[in-house]
Amino acid sequence: MIMRRLLRPGVVVGLVLIALLLACTLFADWIAPHSPTRMAPALKYLPPIWLEGSDPRYLLGTDQLGRDVLSRLIHGARTSLFIAVSAVMIATAFGVTVGLLAGYFRGWVDVVIMRIADIQLAFPFILLALAILSVTEVKSALTIIIVLAFADWVIHARIVRGRVLVEREKEYVRGARALGASNLRIMFLYVLPAILPTVIVIAMIELAVLMLVESILSFIGLGIDPPAISWGTALADGRRSLGNAWWMMVFPGVAIFLAVLAINLVADGLADVLDPRLKLSGIYRRADRSKALASPRTMEQKESPLLVVNNLSVMFPLDDGGSVSAVKAVSFAVKAGERLGIVGESGSGKSVTAMTVMGLLDSAGYISSGSIRLKGRELVGSSERELNRVRGRGMAMIFQDASTALNPVFRVGWQIEEAILLHQKVSRSQARKNALDLLRMVNIAEPERVAQSYPFEISGGMQQRAMIAIALSCGPDLLIADEPTTAVDVTTQAQILRELDALIARLGTGVILISHDLGVIAEFTDRVLVMKDGEVVESGPTAEIVAAPRHPYTQQLLAAVRSLEGGEPTGEKAVVHAAG
């Protein structure tokens, strides 16, 4: 699978070009048709062979001293590549070590290293190289390599440090530390291998950058001293002969472009496989609605329920071309004002079911069969525009984690008002007033202040209440609550659930409550659907199921709740609740 992803056309082109580049580097003496340094004044400025006045022996023409342009290119590849590769290797080795130290030890080590990095980043890359090279008498390959490495290490150090900061908190590192592994051992035996993919990708990207910088330095006259041949020096020659011989300028440029392009393409392919965050050109997948098959089957209905889900199946395509079903032929109904619980462990398909009902299926997933009807209106196969008329008004949703579900750059009030203005014909000031009322309704003590706040300024409990206010803003008939309180602490959890309970009882909203906790389901729902591996294994009135679960999985879920609550039979409480 990895090979398949790696061998995209772009990457293959890149690899072929790099192979060519390496061949030039290793076998320049055999490949080049002429000596790169042999001068022939009589043959100067010969054009490439397809032009008039050319010499068939000189494929790409000759330069101002009658030297073969092609041979100089082939030999120049060696210098350019050697310099860039060596510089990247030094910069990587140094940068990674320093980044590891900074990220691992943090504290003053980190402060010192990062301040130095800041200072160095205050220099435009070229400027630093320029400053150093301007006072260097001899510009050997080694000088250039050191200068490039010196200017480049900070990039590697910063990225590695960032990765190490994350990595050091992970289980395996803590475990190693608890077992008494030395810092050195942890850093190089545990952390380094984990961040190695990132290191490799960055090194490739920087290799491309350094090849460009090397050519720029040569071009402005600060490159390697003659008689060494690099592409940059060839270009500097070319510029001086621009009026006489355009080919001297064009071909080395094309060579640099192709080499750098090849490295970039391969870096991109590597990033795709090794570290997707770094890739240059990600293709993100979005829902392919053409795949959604609408197979509406009318159901015999005695009374018209609020929501009828019939035979719903949801598939997710896999990387290898197959697909996996996350929800398998699930059917259920919710009557107006009724509360349905869906319970199951993570991966049971309960959240996917909820998202599908809302028309919010993640990227690649699609409905392979089934029907979803809200107040008689078929939602499967509806356009986004049609769905948008229903979402927020006909049905609304409370998400798991309000801290990420609220938009960080808009004020809380704005986010509530937006929902109101979208669905109701009210003035802006009326929407503002309604938003404050909603905040009051969800028991927020200072609605004006909270409305003026950004999400991060208020507590987790408040965020969740704001989320509920958004969901209830347009008086939805159906409210879907997906683990509505998992992100807040236990006391707040219970409190919010009770408030929500009272609120929806007053508003008469139909509810689908999704939870992994049968205790919560037992306390707050009328009927329950137990899901496992995408299928409904048991369903019925909550009180009955909690009192006498038939399916072993339900028994397990119940046992889990009982053991957590110290043997107290949650079921009875629920029976009382349901009866009352």
Added chain:
Amino acid sequence: MRATGSGRSGGVARFLLRRFAQALFVIFGVACVTFFVLRLVPGDPARLMVPPGSSEAVVEAIRVKLGTNLPLLEQFWAYLVGLVQGDLGTSFRYERPVLDLVLSVFPATLALGGVAMLFSLLVAVPLGIAAAAKPGGVTDRIVLVLAIVGQSLPNFWIGVMLVLFFSIRLGWLPAIGNETAVSYILPVLTLSAVLIATLIRTVRQSMLEALSEDYVRTARAKGVPWSRIFFVHALKNAAIPLVTVVGLQIGFVLGGAFVVELIFNWPGVGLLALQAISTRDFPVVQGVVMLVAILFVVANLLVDIAYAYLNPRVRLGAEQ
């Protein structure tokens, strides 16, 4: 973390003050690095400034003139004192204070860099947004190819190619100088090519990242139309990383200006520095490096302010 009026402006003031202190520290660091790099690199400026084979007495005279005969720390102190007073030394070649000299050519570089940055943003932001609107679509693919090609091209080569074609072959546009508005076209294109490639990718990537966030799902659940999610909910979030990248790219523009100014004989700091290097006018080299670095720091300070404006977390002092 009170959200009262005074608390808010307090947060901004604190943030800006901290950034300002950091900038000062970085400028001091830059001064140190510039000084020590130019002093400690093997190679004696004085010797480079005299014709080969000059007598030791002549070299020593130059050293005295440069001040490089003094102990290193003494030189450093004199340099720092001069710096605080705005004295960057005197150019050998022009016999003028370096600061005057650099400031006289600064507007030309600033104009070139500013126009190039503006032009790049005008091209890259709409293209990046268009690419993100339909990932994997035709526009997206074309934009990505352009981006990776742009990133692999040496900017000076683009410049020379443009001159070759539009000035030498067609004779449409001036090859050198900055006298008229038309003369901006080729240098700006040269400087922008790579910049556009980088910015397009940033815009596209941050849009896609914003679109995959939970709050987009919340907005959809509210029934917000896609176009509004795209241009309001996602775009405002995506602007935050873009601002950071623009800040970093200012350094690239300044560095790129050196090369572009050389190609187009543009009378800016880059050309001044390169000429100073070839005439061994070290105080000027040092002055240019210092001032460009300071400009970069100041520009990033401005970017930070824009960043704070866009990102309430930073503005209100909750930055991690």
